[in-house]
Amino acid sequence: MSRSLFALIFAVITCSAHATGTAKVSAHAAPMGDAARGKEIATTVCAACHGADGNSLIPVNPTLAGQSYDYLLKQMTNFKAADGQPALRANAVMGGMIAPYDLGQMRDLAAYFATQTAKPGAAKNEATIKLGQTIYRRGDASKGLPACASCHGPTGAGIPAQYPRVGGQHADYAEVQLKAFRDGTRANDPAKIMRTIALKMTDAEIKAVTDYMAGLH
Incomplete structure (x- = not known):
């Protein structure tokens, strides 16, 4: 099985589990x-x-x-x-x-x-753009890390009611949140999806992908 196919299958399974865990959020109760x-x-x-x-x-x-x-x-x-x-x-x-x-x-x-319009952000670290792009678009099949785009979309717009917008988000904020998921200090992700993913990421990978996401639009 190719690495890209493995990543795709893993991402589909991950997102399916996340969708199940967010069922209560997706349906408007009011x-x-x-x-x-x-x-x-x-x-x-x-x-x-x-x-x-x-x-x-x-x-x-x-x-x-x-x-x-x-x-x-x-x-x-x-x-x-x-x-x-x-x-x-x-x-x-x-x-x-x-x-x-x-x-x-x-x-x-x-x-x-x-209903407000988000202003575009920008990636700031040219040295990590390639790594951030690879993680966001393809993930890393060697350690079971799914592509961020599989749930948050190619432009980071997310899927309303299930996966949040990450494109254009401040890299500093996003980095802190991924690390919080990784160490368990943030634990409100359905089915522990983000905690599971963040555990597979190094500090360098988190910094690279959050900087890359900041420039998505």
Whole structure:
């Protein structure tokens, strides 16, 4: 079996498992939020870290503009502790920021950011472009590492309700998240898909692929 065929088969299996794990996220349990109401919160509360239109100017804070509604809503609800249970995604800053908002307001915020236009990013390290491109497009069959494009798409646009947009995302933020998945400090990925993938990646591979993703559009 060729390496490319192995990578393709592995990626299909991986994405199928992820799709099963995200079934609850993919189906809207409630109507979409109101983007106009979300804008009121976003431009007064979220803007300092994520930009008024969701285009963050701070590399360690994610750009939210153009991200899928379902993914945004899932992350916000995961940041919030509920029913005496700890938050599924532990983050002291976001846990505190999202605490005052109810589900309706989170839907409004998700609707607002999802309808904004993401500004293009850029890869900055020419020395690692080839490695980043190889990992993103082909993965590494020798260690069972699937191609990122198999779930996030060739341009990094993702598949709404299942896989998030990664194209144009700040490399610094994406690098931190992959390392968090790898060491288990972030554990809100369905079926442990991202934790399993990140465990197969070295620091150099993570840095290369996140820099490459930043330039996708």
